[in-house]
Amino acid sequence: MTVPAFLRADLSASPQARPAEPAPVRLAHNELPFPPLPSVVAALRQALTDAHRYPDPAATRLGRRLGELLGVPESDVVVGPGSAVLLQHLVQATCTPADAVLFGWPSFEAYPFVADVLGVGRRAVALDATGGHDLDRMLDAVTPATRLLIICNPNNPTGAVVARQRIAELVDAVPDHVLVVLDEAYREFSPAVDGVAVLRAARRANVAVLRTFSKAYGLAGLRVGYCIAPGPVAAALRKVTLPFTVTAAAQLAALASLDAGDELAGRVREVVTERERVRAALESMGRPCPPSHGNFLWLPSVPDADAFAAHCASAGVHVRAVPGEGVRVTVGGVGDNEAFLRAAASFPGGWHRSGAASDRTAWRED
Known part of the structure; x- marks a missing residue:
């Protein structure tokens, strides 16, 4: 089909979202294996009775509650429809087409995707x-064009963490034209990770922290996340954010989740516990699996990630292949994890220990 002249030609190389692949065992998207808590379900029912009304465009109650819990001014909290969208808004607020974002790889696939969609360098x-x-x-890779330096901590898909002191040193060392973005989507699974503490201690207003309700809180289907940033950054973020993008249901469910902290901590x-059990089982069968600080495990030693994922799929288990790098497996419920372990044990291909990751940026989330 001929591409109309009014469309951006560069978008032809960008991927589109694919339909979800049905599978009895879903271990590809780092979802929580538990349904919403009863109090969260009650909040969702309440939201349905007012579905004819627009939501609060500023998510005021949720932002205020997060500010109280985190010990930051309410004005420093920006709520959005997921942390990936908030990242997109950060790029919009900081970058022109002549600017660029910098990130480690392999990491969260949204980083190159957002840069490409917005037409900025990466x-x-x-x-x-x-x-x-x-x-x-x-730090050596920073150029005069760099505007964002993104650290996914814990890193998706490898599960590795960067110590708080090392991040603080990086924040102190970057030039004034660089905003350090700490993507902490999985920090509830690694409590030592605390970008908000780094933000408070920073001598400059050059840190933004992204967090989400999709992972530990189990609200992936509602799309709600938040950014904590110094006043000028938060204000700029609000200027590029469309109103009404966080539904009333998402706002009320997030508030109910925050009020159920003890129950959610038990789920985490x-x-x-399951993560460590599955990792030990993989190691015992000779499948190398490094420590992880997220709700997933990383298998860098699979020589053919696509073949391994296809083998798991044939057993009804959906995992995430990162071609040329490895396989990411979500930690699910006990039964789902056992199904994965059976598939891993029966994989006919050999495994080996891999070295450093490459600069490839080809993979995308479904």
Whole structure:
């Protein structure tokens, strides 16, 4: 089909979202294996009775509650329809077509995707041999065009973390024209990760922290996340954010989730316990699996990620292949994890221990 002249020619190379692949066992999207808590379901029912009304465009109650919990001014919290969309808004607020974003790789697939869609430059820096961010190399890769330096912590898909002190040193070392973005989608599974503490201690207003209700809170289907940033950054973020994008249902469910902190913490502990059990089982069958600080495990030693994913799919288990890098497996419920372990044990291909990751940026989330 001929591309109309009014469309951007560069978009022809960008991928489109694919339909979800049905599978009895869903271990590809880092979803929580538990349904919403009863109090969250009650909040959703309440939201349905007012579905004829627009939601609060500023998500005021949720922003205020988050500010109280995090010990930051309410004005420093911006709520959005997921942390990936908030990242897109950060790029819009900081970058012109002449500017660029910088990130480690492999990491969250939204980073190159957002840069490409918005028509800004991007540079990926290979992770180190442990699957962690190489902060020295990233700092060396900063140019006058760099506007955002993104650290996914814990990193998706490798599960590695960067110590708070190392991040603080990076924040202090970057030039004034660079905003450090700490993507902490999985921080509830690794409580030592605390970008808000780094933000509070920073001597400059050059840190933004992204968090989400999609992972530990189990609200992936509602699309709600938030950004904590210094006043000028938060104000700029609001200027590029469309109103009414966070539904009333998402706002009320997030508030109910925050009020159920103890119950949710118990669920997180269950996931972490399962994560360590599955990892130990993989190691015991000779399948190398490095430590993870998220709700997923990373298998960098699979020589053919696509073949492994296809083998799992034939057993009804959907996992995430990262071609040329490895396989990411969500930690699900006990039964789902057992189904995955059976598939892994029966995989006929050999496994090997891999070295440092590459600069490839080809993979995309479904």
